[in-house]
Amino acid sequence: MLQNLDIPATGTLIISNRLPVKIERKKSKLKFTASEGGLATGLGSFYKENGSWWIGWPGIIPKNESEEKLIREELKKLNLIPVFLTEAEIKGYYEGFSNAILWPLCHYRPSYVELKQDYWISYTEANRKFAEAAIPFIEENTNVWVHDYQLMLVPNYIREQKESCSIGYFHHIPFPPIELFKMLPWREELLMGLMGSDLIGFHTYENVDNFLDSSSGILNLPTNINQLKINGRKVLVDVFPMGIDYEKYKNQAVTPETRNYATHLKSLYKDQKIILSVDRLDYSKGILQRLTSFEIMLNNHPELIGKIVLYMLIVPSRDQVGQYKKLRNEIDRKVGNINAVHGKPGWQPIAYFYDSLPFDVLSALYSAADVCWITSLYDGMNLVSKEFIASKQDSTGVLVISEFAGASKELSDALIINPYAVQRTSRTLYEAITMPVEEQDERLKSSQEIVSKFTVHHWVNLFMQRLSEVKNAQRDELARKVREKVEAEIKSSYAKSSNRLILLDYDGTLVGFNKNADKATPTQQVYDVLDQLSRDPKNHISIISGRKYSNLDKWFSERPYYLIAEHGIWSNFPNKEWHLVPGLSNTWKADIHEILQRFTDRTPGSSIEEKSYSLAWHYRKVEKAFGIRQAQELLQELRHLNQVLDLQIINGDRVIEIKSKLINKGKAAINIVDQIKPDFILCIGDDATDEDMFISLPDTSITIKVGDKQSHAKYYVENHEEVLRLLDSLSK
Numbered sequence: 001m002l003q004n005l006d007i008p009a010t011g012t013l014i015i016s017n018r019l020p021v022k023i024e025r026k027k028s029k030l031k032f033t034a035s036e037g038g039l040a041t042g043l044g045s046f047y048k049e050n051g052s053w054w055i056g057w058p059g060i061i062p063k064n065e066s067e068e069k070l071i072r073e074e075l076k077k078l079n080l081i082p083v084f085l086t087e088a089e090i091k092g093y094y095e096g097f098s099n100a101i102l103w104p105l106c107h108y109r110p111s112y113v114e115l116k117q118d119y120w121i122s123y124t125e126a127n128r129k130f131a132e133a134a135i136p137f138i139e140e141n142t143n144v145w146v147h148d149y150q151l152m153l154v155p156n157y158i159r160e161q162k163e164s165c166s167i168g169y170f171h172h173i174p175f176p177p178i179e180l181f182k183m184l185p186w187r188e189e190l191l192m193g194l195m196g197s198d199l200i201g202f203h204t205y206e207n208v209d210n211f212l213d214s215s216s217g218i219l220n221l222p223t224n225i226n227q228l229k230i231n232g233r234k235v236l237v238d239v240f241p242m243g244i245d246y247e248k249y250k251n252q253a254v255t256p257e258t259r260n261y262a263t264h265l266k267s268l269y270k271d272q273k274i275i276l277s278v279d280r281l282d283y284s285k286g287i288l289q290r291l292t293s294f295e296i297m298l299n300n301h302p303e304l305i306g307k308i309v310l311y312m313l314i315v316p317s318r319d320q321v322g323q324y325k326k327l328r329n330e331i332d333r334k335v336g337n338i339n340a341v342h343g344k345p346g347w348q349p350i351a352y353f354y355d356s357l358p359f360d361v362l363s364a365l366y367s368a369a370d371v372c373w374i375t376s377l378y379d380g381m382n383l384v385s386k387e388f389i390a391s392k393q394d395s396t397g398v399l400v401i402s403e404f405a406g407a408s409k410e411l412s413d414a415l416i417i418n419p420y421a422v423q424r425t426s427r428t429l430y431e432a433i434t435m436p437v438e439e440q441d442e443r444l445k446s447s448q449e450i451v452s453k454f455t456v457h458h459w460v461n462l463f464m465q466r467l468s469e470v471k472n473a474q475r476d477e478l479a480r481k482v483r484e485k486v487e488a489e490i491k492s493s494y495a496k497s498s499n500r501l502i503l504l505d506y507d508g509t510l511v512g513f514n515k516n517a518d519k520a521t522p523t524q525q526v527y528d529v530l531d532q533l534s535r536d537p538k539n540h541i542s543i544i545s546g547r548k549y550s551n552l553d554k555w556f557s558e559r560p561y562y563l564i565a566e567h568g569i570w571s572n573f574p575n576k577e578w579h580l581v582p583g584l585s586n587t588w589k590a591d592i593h594e595i596l597q598r599f600t601d602r603t604p605g606s607s608i609e610e611k612s613y614s615l616a617w618h619y620r621k622v623e624k625a626f627g628i629r630q631a632q633e634l635l636q637e638l639r640h641l642n643q644v645l646d647l648q649i650i651n652g653d654r655v656i657e658i659k660s661k662l663i664n665k666g667k668a669a670i671n672i673v674d675q676i677k678p679d680f681i682l683c684i685g686d687d688a689t690d691e692d693m694f695i696s697l698p699d700t701s702i703t704i705k706v707g708d709k710q711s712h713a714k715y716y717v718e719n720h721e722e723v724l725r726l727l728d729s730l731s732k
Helices: 038-049 065-076 087-106 117-137 154-161 187-194 205-218 246-253 256-268 287-300 322-342 359-368 384-391 422-433 437-453 456-480 484-496 524-534 549-556 589-601 624-645 665-676 688-696 720-731
Strands: 012-018 021-026 029-034 053-057 080-082 143-147 166-170 199-202 227-230 233-239 273-280 308-315 350-354 371-374 398-402 415-417 500-504 539-544 562-565 607-610 614-618 647-651 655-660 680-685 702-706 715-717
Touching: 012 038, 012 117, 029 065, 038 053, 038 456, 053 117, 065 080, 087 117, 117 154, 143 154, 143 456, 154 166, 154 187, 166 456, 187 205, 199 205, 199 456, 205 227, 205 233, 205 624, 233 456, 246 359, 246 384, 246 437, 256 359, 273 287, 273 359, 273 384, 273 422, 287 308, 287 322, 287 422, 322 350, 359 384, 371 384, 371 422, 384 398, 384 437, 398 422, 398 437, 415 422, 484 680, 484 720, 500 665, 524 539, 524 720, 539 665, 549 562, 562 665, 589 607, 589 614, 589 624, 624 647, 624 655, 647 688, 665 680, 665 688, 680 688, 688 702, 702 720, 715 720
Parallel strands: 012 053, 012 143, 053 080, 143 166, 166 199, 199 233, 273 308, 273 371, 308 350, 371 398, 398 415, 500 539, 500 680, 539 562, 680 702, 702 715
Antiparallel strands: 021 029, 227 233, 607 614, 614 655, 647 655
């Protein structure tokens, strides 16, 4: 067991599938070396400099307890905490669920996905194992940073046991659109796993957008720009393009060893332009498409024969897995065919290496290359592009990069390609080979400015800064929430007062929303709570709603409440007899109704509700994303027309309402206040129309928003159940 790890109370606990070390058995001894992976390189200095710790699989299965103990002790010296996995866990959790389900799905290869329940069970067990390994080392102020698709359940597993801790998650690969993600039988569980985070990061805006679509569409979570809400806690989803250690690559490129080896490489391919590609063996890298484009260019430009070489380095990866074994065989055949057809004595068009190279050799390759060619079909970021840019210190060069690699969103001075468009890609590659040196230099310097600024250190600092901001915002939000302290203050003011006015919205405040508005009738609990409050002679209860007066009259006419309907157009205050606000006109209705009808005809599930002096367009039953889009278009058209008609357009919860500016809930509320002159005002509402009340009422009023959307209300509660519980506690 691990003890006395001495993690700082304010440190960071990094959790990833692999630790940033490789452990190999050589002559019965264990050899520990640093890993060359992007994450390991990126976070390697951060966790050491900040006195933090890293939890992950060490990549080896100990032979016995003695070897396990040795590994733990050696890793402890490096601030590393191992999670040991069994062969069955590696096969089911890593090779199975992570790489036979999530990897192909996230890289837009649904036909490669193997939906096996056994893989899911193994994935949940392994994720819980990682979380349980982390729990003992998490203090109140510890920042937890979980990495990548292998550990999507870990944030929520930790949240269940460490409710107040700060948790960030970063997804290093693409996140698929909702149409693909929905095919997973465990889609809700995976999303809920990530909802344990306070901050969720992606490389690109497209991935953020896809994730938000899935979270709102599958979990029905409310979204506000790039924020989600889960159990009263805000989760921020944002873009953090990962960088590299720019100085490391820059400095290595100018060492005598790298310069000498780069010169040696140039001499090996004398008088030839070197086109470099560096990939792991993976179907997401577009290697076959690259070879096709290269062959097309050779066919179209025979003058290049003997003057160029494609130096293709493929790093071994999962080559015993069926799809990868098949891919490697296809690459071998394709390379062999191109070399056989186009090669000549002393020259072959493709120099193909299936190997991993040490850092100094890779640096020399980057330095020697004239073109770096990236053809990813889908890639979260692709750091090779940035490593190439940083390594070009002694010479110039051209980056040709797929639009489907995350890095292309930043490196706009590179030549951007669609790797599926093989003909066009071949033309772009030719452009790169023949580009004037001045243009190469100009493009390269612009890219170097970006890569040198947005380094991995910048990425880490920005993510941790945002995580801190999110946590502080959550604490501020909690201060507005009606919890024990705020509720006690409300009760104290209530008890000291003798003439109270309680103003309550209806839909979303006293009852929950229903797709069919006619079915959102008062529950017995609503009647019981309001009846109990109204029995106190010090209380004046007023329901102030956008509902038709006929609805409110039907539900509440036998009870001693004041009723205000259609946002103030109808009222039974002060004598309990319904009357209209004078001076209203309906001459505008025909023009507006025509527009609403047009949108209703082309939006299945939407409907028009006509009230005495207002119109409402409901889209509660419309598919969510489509409804929002239609509503935005309708609002735009109404606002344009409203420059002439001068009406009030209210963008409510799945409803757009149009009415006269002469009336609103604020004016109706103030009318009651002026006549009753209360010494205690409690106003609760959930909609945009209730903001008029929150603004108009005296500063001493207690105003409460249902839901924590931006509001002029002083406090908020989560839902209508909390409203009824608060009112019930006041009545008692």
